[in-house]
Amino acid sequence: xxxxxxxxxxxxxxxxxxxxxxxxxxxxxxxxxxxxxxxxxxxxxxxxxxxxxxxxxxxxxxxxxxxxxxxxxxxxxxxxxxxxxxxxxxxxxxxxxxxxxxxxxxxxxxxxxxxxxxxxxxxxxxxxxxxxxxxxxxxxxxxxxxxxxxxxxxxxxxxxxxxxxxxxxxxxxxxxxxxxxxxxxxxxxxxxxxxxxxxxxxxxxxxxxxxxxxxxxxxxxxxxxxxxxxxxxxxxxxxxxxxxxxxxxxxxx
Amino acid sequence: xxxxxxxxxxxxxxxxxxxxxxxxxxxxxxxxxxxxxxxxxxxxxxxxxxxxxxxxxxxxxxxxxxxxxxxxxxxxxxxxxxxxxxxxxxxxxxxxxxxxxxxxxxxxxxxxxxxxxxxxxxxxxxxxxxxxxxxxxxxxxxxxxxxxxxxxxxxxxxxxxxxxxxxxxxxxxxxxxxxxxxxxxxxxxxxxxxxxxxxxxxxxxxxxxxxxxxxxxxxxxxxxxxxxxxxxxxxxxxxxxxxxxxxxxxxxxxxxxxxxxxxxxxxxxxxxxxxxxxxxxxxxxxxxxxxxxxxxxxxxxxxxxxx
Numbered sequence: 001x002x003x004x005x006x007x008x009x010x011x012x013x014x015x016x017x018x019x020x021x022x023x024x025x026x027x028x029x030x031x032x033x034x035x036x037x038x039x040x041x042x043x044x045x046x047x048x049x050x051x052x053x054x055x056x057x058x059x060x061x062x063x064x065x066x067x068x069x070x071x072x073x074x075x076x077x078x079x080x081x082x083x084x085x086x087x088x089x090x091x092x093x094x095x096x097x098x099x100x101x102x103x104x105x106x107x108x109x110x111x112x113x114x115x116x117x118x119x120x121x122x123x124x125x126x127x128x129x130x131x132x133x134x135x136x137x138x139x140x141x142x143x144x145x146x147x148x149x150x151x152x153x154x155x156x157x158x159x160x161x162x163x164x165x166x167x168x169x170x171x172x173x174x175x176x177x178x179x180x181x182x183x184x185x186x187x188x189x190x191x192x193x194x195x196x197x198x199x200x201x202x203x204x205x206x207x208x209x210x211x212x213x214x215x216x217x218x219x220x221x222x223x224x225x226x227x228x229x230x231x232x233x234x235x236x237x238x239x240x241x242x243x244x245x246x247x248x249x250x251x252x253x
Numbered sequence: 254x255x256x257x258x259x260x261x262x263x264x265x266x267x268x269x270x271x272x273x274x275x276x277x278x279x280x281x282x283x284x285x286x287x288x289x290x291x292x293x294x295x296x297x298x299x300x301x302x303x304x305x306x307x308x309x310x311x312x313x314x315x316x317x318x319x320x321x322x323x324x325x326x327x328x329x330x331x332x333x334x335x336x337x338x339x340x341x342x343x344x345x346x347x348x349x350x351x352x353x354x355x356x357x358x359x360x361x362x363x364x365x366x367x368x369x370x371x372x373x374x375x376x377x378x379x380x381x382x383x384x385x386x387x388x389x390x391x392x393x394x395x396x397x398x399x400x401x402x403x404x405x406x407x408x409x410x411x412x413x414x415x416x417x418x419x420x421x422x423x424x425x426x427x428x429x430x431x432x433x434x435x436x437x438x439x440x441x442x443x444x445x446x447x448x449x450x451x452x453x454x455x456x457x458x459x460x461x462x463x464x465x466x467x468x469x470x471x472x473x474x475x476x477x478x479x480x481x482x483x484x485x486x487x488x489x490x491x492x493x494x495x496x497x498x499x500x501x502x503x504x505x506x507x508x509x510x511x512x513x514x515x516x517x518x519x520x521x522x523x524x525x526x527x528x529x530x531x532x533x534x535x536x537x538x539x540x541x542x543x544x545x546x547x548x549x550x551x552x553x554x555x556x557x558x559x560x
Binding site for chain 1: 305306307308309326327328329330331333335337339341342343344345350354355356357358359360361362400
């Protein structure tokens with residue numbers, strides 16, 4: 001195991017975060033605060049409560065997940081796409097380093113960033129609404145699991161993308177809609193039954209539901225199912241990454 | 254001499270069906286400077302990319318100091334430093350950070366003293382805290398060399414290292430290369446500047462259309478293929494070459510004022526003495542003479558153009 005190489009990649013990626021602090025940390029926090037103002041304060045004041053929790057409080061786990069999902073994908077996809085774009089990938093490919101170590105460095109750094117960001121957003125939310133976390137360990141488990149899974153997913157997008165448009169396409173056209181429709185701002189039970197069935201095909205529903213359960217013990221689907229789906233998606237991403245490196249897809253001409 | 258890189262029957266066919274390498278066999282000797290010459294698209298970069306792990310071979314094998322580049326990629330790659338042809342740099346990193354990053358990537362412990370030495374040798378020390386984006390093209394090229402040398406490689410690949418580099422800088426670069434060779438590093442370079450290969454290399458390989466068409470000691474190559482030409486400037490014009498001189502295959506040029514004689518320096522006798530005496534017998538007087546040797550470029554062009 002070439003730990004020095006993993007460390008070098010990890011530090012390199014983390015250093016990029018500090019260089020782009022505004023983009024990496026400040027802007028997600030600002031946009032989350034806006035959600036609180038709009039949904040929590042303005043609209044939330046007209047909604048009494050959802051399943052016994054005030055609306056402002058109810059949307060906190062969804063908002064954290066929204067940021068963690070999008071930032072994990074953005075960080076990881078950009079992290080590996082950029083060396084491909086500027087050509088510095090040659091060094092990574094010619095270094096005595098295994099595929100696993102490359103993934104560990106890039107995905108580890110991307111996941112670290114989005115976990116830190118998720119916690120910052122949680123703290124920011126605490127300024128707006130009272131927070132209660134019934135199962136802190138489960139909360140962290142879901143947070144870490146989601147950050148790692150979607151960083152892997154972002155890594156795959158970064159390798160697949162051969163232009164900036166493709167890099168943006170999946171996050172904009174797939175992930176954002178799935179997150180908004182995944183129950184960030186509402187309980188799935190609030191939907192008419194037809195829509196509810198369709199919604200259950202959306203994997204993000206399970207993530208947000210499980211995460212929300214760790215806060216308030218209320219869930220749209222069972223916690224076991226949430227965990228199962230998350231692990232399932234993680235496994236799919238891992239197999240895809242394994243295949244990418246085995247075949248050299250989009251990496252070794 | 255033992256070989257440090259052995260390429261056996263290596264071939265590469267791209268997805269498009271283009272056959273970039275076709276059964277390459279090549280041995281690089283330990284400690285030598287090997288120049289790989291070939292026209293654009295001959296397969297130079299593809300060959301280097303496969304040895305360094307950037308491209309997958311379609312067939313054949315490569316071993317580096319006894320380590321197979323696929324089975325024992327860690328051992329093989331940690332011996333190699335690569336300076337690619339294109340200037341690929343992390344624009345927003347500092348020279349120091351990017352060089353240290355390379356060392357870490359190759360699994361070597363931190364060694365600021367070594368990084369400092371590399372940067373000083375390449376005259377980059379006063380730029381160590383500058384972002385790469387602010388550097389000139391020649392400096393970026395040297396940063397890439399610094400990155401390759403940061404992990405103390407035993408083998409250095411330089412793919413077109415002097416493309417777009419001014420004469421002064423080129424000289425400095427070759428000094429670094431010679432110093433490296435003196436410390437035991439094997440150097441493989443590709444170049445378009447044939448005079449560079451002529452000056453620098455111990456051995457020369459010529460690659461064309463994905464095949465190695467020749468590998469020779471530079472001196473041997475020059476001698477083997479190096480014809481010499483003797484030009485005789487005549488005192489007066491002659492209409493035709495006298496039949497008594499037919500055996501010399503002379504060529505009459507400069508409107509009958511010059512005779513050209515091709516001879517072989519490695520031949521037992523060059524035939525110059527007898528030619529001169531036969532000329533005198535034929536009554537041809539000579540006002541001046543000069544000899545010239547064909548350059549590596551002439552040899553190269555004749556090899557690559559050959560059907």
